[in-house]
Amino acid sequence: MSNTWxxxxxxxxxxxxxQLAIKMxxxxxxxxxxxxxVRDKLxxxxxxxxxxLIAVSQVVATNFQTVAAANNYWKA
Amino acid sequence: MSNTWxxxxxxxxxxxxxQLAIKMxxxxxxxxxxxxxVRDKLxxxxxxxxxxLIAVSQVVATNFQTVAAANNYWKA
Amino acid sequence: MSNTWxxxxxxxxxxxxxQLAIKMxxxxxxxxxxxxxVRDKLxxxxxxxxxxLIAVSQVVATNFQTVAAANNYWKA
Amino acid sequence: MSNTWxxxxxxxxxxxxxQLAIKMxxxxxxxxxxxxxVRDKLxxxxxxxxxxLIAVSQVVATNFQTVAAANNYWKA
Amino acid sequence: MSNTWxxxxxxxxxxxxxQLAIKMxxxxxxxxxxxxxVRDKLxxxxxxxxxxLIAVSQVVATNFQTVAAANNYWKA
Amino acid sequence: MSNTWxxxxxxxxxxxxxQLAIKMxxxxxxxxxxxxxVRDKLxxxxxxxxxxLIAVSQVVATNFQTVAAANNYWKA
Structure with a gap:
């Protein structure tokens, strides 16, 4: 897994x-x-x-919390 | 998925x-x-x-945490 | 859904x-x-x-985190 | 439910x-x-x-996060 | 349960x-x-x-969040 | 478990x-x-x-929240 993702x-x-939260x-x-x-088969x-699908959205919500805090909620 | 949602x-x-948390x-x-x-079928x-429905409300609660923090809890 | 709840x-x-966290x-x-x-039937x-019931309490705990932070933990 | 709990x-x-997190x-x-x-029967x-039991501990962990932040982690 | 744990x-x-998060x-x-x-039997x-085991790790992760924040992430 | 992990x-x-969040x-x-x-068998x-796999990603997301906050989101 290279250092770039x-x-x-x-x-x-x-x-x-x-979208970054989804990638994470x-x-x-x-x-x-x-x-x-295997992942495709699943x-x-x-x-x-x-x-x-609800459980996936929960993971995205948790990762988005992290990304949003990192970006100070995109407040100018 | 356009950049507007x-x-x-x-x-x-x-x-x-x-309502934004629900949309997220x-x-x-x-x-x-x-x-x-497929989503309609589900x-x-x-x-x-x-x-x-409880699991959906959990996702909304997590996203609402993020939105509420972004809005400084709508405190003037 | 009016703007008042x-x-x-x-x-x-x-x-x-x-109690607000329960309502949320x-x-x-x-x-x-x-x-x-439908909700009554469920x-x-x-x-x-x-x-x-445990899962409900988890949702309430997450929403209460948000409400408590909004109220600065009701510290004077 | 009186205002005292x-x-x-x-x-x-x-x-x-x-212990407060458990009560919450x-x-x-x-x-x-x-x-x-009903609760006794359950x-x-x-x-x-x-x-x-693991799910209960998850709810307690979430509520304890709130209580610990409220108490500034009991740091003098 | 004495006041010491x-x-x-x-x-x-x-x-x-x-390790404290695991204990919590x-x-x-x-x-x-x-x-x-009963706990041994389970x-x-x-x-x-x-x-x-994944659910246990989730509880530990939540409690570790609390402990890490309490310790200011062990930053000098 | 030595003090180094x-x-x-x-x-x-x-x-x-x-990757640290995954290790945690x-x-x-x-x-x-x-x-x-036993873990290999599982x-x-x-x-x-x-x-x-979704539940694993949820644990990683929670631990990554902690690591990201510890690193001030890797903002210079």
Whole structure:
């Protein structure tokens, strides 16, 4: 895993911050299950389950808290 | 996904902040499952399950924490 | 949903803050499942399940964190 | 529910703060299920389930975060 | 439960802070299920279940957040 | 468990901070289930389950919040 996927927590806009939070959430899975093949095979398990999708949104919400604080909530 | 759905975390009132937190929570699902059709099909799974509805409220509570901090808790 | 259910996060006492956190937690469910009838029908599902009741208390704890911070922990 | 169960978040020691967090966690359940009889009946459901006990500890940890911040971590 | 198990949140090192977070997490279970015998009987339920072990780590992470903030992240 | 696995929360980059959060998350499991053999046996349980992988990412997100705050979000 090269040193580039998370060079900074700073983003220009809240939406870019939210997309970074999504990337961080996915990396939490990728570090634990590095096989693209296995993760692809698992997609139907979570992408078609309401509870799994809610749990994903919870992880994103937690990571977005971190990114938003890092960016001082994008207040000028 | 255009750059407009989250231009800012700042809202005029706590209730608008709560509604933004709901929107953020739903976007966490939408980014993961972009198909409106699939998400609509899943609605009965969560909208008629107490545990799923509680889990949704947990995601909203986490996102509302972020929005409330961004707005300095709407204190003048 | 009119603008009145969450006019402020400020309360006079910690207990009123805790009751506001409960109201916020319930609104997270109500925004997702607006039907009073469905929500009433679901009550036995969570009100007689230890795990569901624990999950509710988790949502309240998260919302109370927000309310307590907003009120500077009711320190004079 | 009288106004007295949570007069303040301030405690003399971290252990009293932890006990307050436990009380807050239990009140989250009591507000949702006010029947002592039902809650007693549910005790075996959670008191003899590892996952339920872990979930209870999560609620206490979240409430203790709030109490500890309120007490400035009991630093002189 | 004497007043001694949590005299302070201050530790010398992050690792001691992490061990305190583990102790706090276990006490959350112990306060709820005081019987050593029952807790021992439950060990296989969580110690040999991936999901339970992940949930334990979540409780520890939440308590460690509190301890780390109390110690100003052990920054000189 | 020697005193070395967590000498500091300070890292040079956000990515190293994220890797520390992963290590902290794994240690939460290791402290609870010290047997390498049992933990290896459990790997298929979580590494091939979408919900377990999401739950792991949640623990990492919580620990990363702590590490990011410790590093002042790696802002110069």
């Amino acid at each position: 998370l060079p900074t927590l700073i983003t220009d806009t809240p939406e870019e911050g939210y 959430s996915r990396m939490g899975v990728k570090y634990t299950q590095p096989s693209d093949e 997609r139907p398990q979570y992408a078609e389950s309401a509870d799994s | 989250l231009p800012t975390l700042i809202t005029d009132t706590p209730e608008e902040g709560y 929570s739903r976007m966490g699902v939408k980014y993961t499952q972009p198909s409106d059709e 609605r009965p799974q969560y909208a008629e399950s107490a545990d799923s | 969450l006019p402020t996060l400020i309360t006079d006492t910690p207990e009123e803050g805790y 937690s319930r609104m997270g469910v109500k925004y997702t499942q607006p039907s009073d009838e 009550r036995p599902q969570y009100a007689e399940s230890a795990d569901s | 949570l007069p303040t978040l301030i405690t003399d020691t971290p252990e009293e703060g932890y 966690s239990r009140m989250g359940v009591k507000y949702t299920q006010p029947s002592d009889e 005790r075996p459901q959670y008191a003899e389930s590892a996952d339920s | 949590l005299p302070t949140l201050i530790t010398d090192t992050p690792e001691e802070g992490y 997490s276990r006490m959350g279970v112990k306060y709820t299920q005081p019987s050593d015998e 060990r296989p339920q969580y110690a040999e279940s991936a999901d339970s | 967590l000498p500091t929360l300070i890292t040079d980059t956000p990515e190293e901070g994220y 998350s794994r240690m939460g499991v290791k402290y609870t289930q010290p047997s390498d053999e 790997r298929p349980q979580y590494a091939e389950s979408a919900d377990s």
